[in-house]
Structure formats: C-alpha cells, structure tokens
Amino acid sequence: MKKLFHLMIIAFIGVFFIYGLTNIILNLKGYNMADFLIAAVMLVFVALLELVLIKQYNRIYSLESIKAQKQIATDKEKAKFEIESKILGSKSRQQLIGADLCIKAKHMAGLPIAEGAEMFVYRCKGKVVFERNQDTIELGIDKVKDILIKTDVEIQKSYVSSAGGAVGGYVLFGPLGAMIGGRTKEKKSTNIEKYLIFSYEKDGDTAYISMEVTNEPNASLFNTNYYDLSKNERKLTSL
Incomplete structure (x- = not known):
C-alpha cells in the first residue's frame, strides 16, 4: 500500500512538471522576465523533488533493500525465538525440543x-x-x-x-x-x-x-x- 502511494505521488509530481513546462513553452511570448524566473524556479524545485522521491523509492523498494529488510525481520524473529524458547512449556520451547x-x-x-x-x-x-x-x-x-x-x-x-x-x-x-x-x-x-x-x-x-x-x-x-x-x-x- 505504501509502495503504491509513493508511486502515485511520483506520478502526480511528474505530470505537474510536464504540465508546467508545457505551459511555459506555449506561453513563452506572454511571459515577462519576472514571470519566467518564477516559473523556472518552480519547475526546478519540482524537478528536484521528483528526483528525491525517485531516489527514495529506489532506496526503499530496491531488491537489495527488500533483502535487507527481510534479513532484519528474520533476525528479530530469531532473537524472539531464542528468548521464548527458554520459557518452559512455551510453544517455542516445544519447537526447540x-x-x-x-x-x-x-x-x-x-x-x-x-x-x-x-x-x-x-x-x-x-x-x-x-x-x-x-x-x-x-x-x-x-x-x-x-x-x-x-x-x-x-x-x-x-x-x-x-x-x-x-x-x-x-x-x-x-x-x-x-x-x-x-x-x-x-x-x-x-x-x-x-x-x-x-x-x-x-x-x-x-x-x-x-x-x-x-x-x-x-x-x-x-x-x-x-x-x-x-x-x-x-x-x-x-x-
């Protein structure tokens, strides 16, 4: 669910960037220098935000990251099992024996x-x-x-x-x-x-x-x- 939400934000910002860039190109003659600078700064900001979100997405959901997260979860389960397996009569103790x-x-x-x-x-x-x-x-x-x-x-x-x-x-x-x-x-x-x-x-x-x-x-x-x-x-x- 989080992954889909992340993708939707990236797509929305990407569409917004394309729309802004297209709007500047189509209305280039109607822009004065101040308008052009403001629009350019906004597009640069949007582009940087898009790059940050894409890098964050790759870092979180890349194969290596997924493997690392699975390993962390496995280690936590192992540590939990080691603790619970020392409790006499517990399910973990039964499994160990x-x-x-x-x-x-x-x-x-x-x-x-x-x-x-x-x-x-x-x-x-x-x-x-x-x-x-x-x-x-x-x-x-x-x-x-x-x-x-x-x-x-x-x-x-x-x-x-x-x-x-x-x-x-x-x-x-x-x-x-x-x-x-x-x-x-x-x-x-x-x-x-x-x-x-x-x-x-x-x-x-x-x-x-x-x-x-x-x-x-x-x-x-x-x-x-x-x-x-x-x-x-x-x-x-x-x-």
Whole structure:
C-alpha cells in the first residue's frame, strides 16, 4: 500500500512538471522576465523533488533493500525465538525440543525432582522430556515398557489385591504404589486423582516415573498408541 502511494505521488509530481513546462513553452511570448524566473524556479524545485522521491523509492523498494529488510525481520524473529524458547512449556520451547505436545504435571517419584513439584512433560517422537527449572531429563522410548494412566482408587485396589503391592519382587507402580497403597485407610476425600506412569528398564530392572495429572486432560495423549512399543526389545521373566 505504501509502495503504491509513493508511486502515485511520483506520478502526480511528474505530470505537474510536464504540465508546467508545457505551459511555459506555449506561453513563452506572454511571459515577462519576472514571470519566467518564477516559473523556472518552480519547475526546478519540482524537478528536484521528483528526483528525491525517485531516489527514495529506489532506496526503499530496491531488491537489495527488500533483502535487507527481510534479513532484519528474520533476525528479530530469531532473537524472539531464542528468548521464548527458554520459557518452559512455551510453544517455542516445544519447537526447540522437537515436541508436539506439552503438559504440566506434579512429580511424584522416579526423577531427581522433589515430590509434588510442578514440571513440564514433552511428547517427542523418540523420547519423553521432563523439565523443571534448570533440569532437563530425557527418557528414550526404546527403554519404555509401558505408559499408563491410573487413578488412586485403581492403584489402591491393585495394591491390596497383590498382597501389599508386591509383584515379582517389586512394588507395583514403584514408589507411587507404596505411597498411594499405604494410605488406603487414610483417604477420606471423594476426589479422584489421576497419575501418568512410565515403566522402563533401568540397569536390567523395572523402574517407574510417576506424576499427578488430575487436572491435565492431555495427559492421556501420552500412550502406547502414539509410542509404538512393539519395536522395543522383549524381555522374558520366569516367575
């Protein structure tokens, strides 16, 4: 729009210059010296103004200028991205990590993060990334055995029915199972708590990472339908 307006001004001044010059030529005999000087000065002024506008137009809209402006815009976007990508959970942060989904959860057990601390969990193609403050922890999907969404009621029932939550020498759902199962008689609230649980292989054993996701509906999108775990190495356990 600005470019078109600039061109219209150049064209208008150009027409005005041609009209003035033509008028002087056609009425040359009727002009006295004073009129001629005034008209000449005005035409020179108009001509100089036209040249200035043309040079300004070329400077602003030349190919080099356009490239320079695009580069400036690119640099600004890059600087903005670098700032925003440091903000945990932001779209820019997701893009930097390579995630297509991010949720906010409360850590329960399994990571070197305090119990109950809020954290961000990113869903990436070949990994799950956990972040809080300056800590970034990655879990490769090739190590993952299962991904579950369990309520505290389900965990308590499993804990009771499996003789104290012990299955094959391990506490079902890891430390989370012990915490939730151990408070079976203490729970008085009717609110249902939901937990996202990753079971994975660590040093030849099964380990668990768990977090509370009661108020995070997108937690269910972390599942075995998204992560194809069938390609992972199958482990045989004799009971």
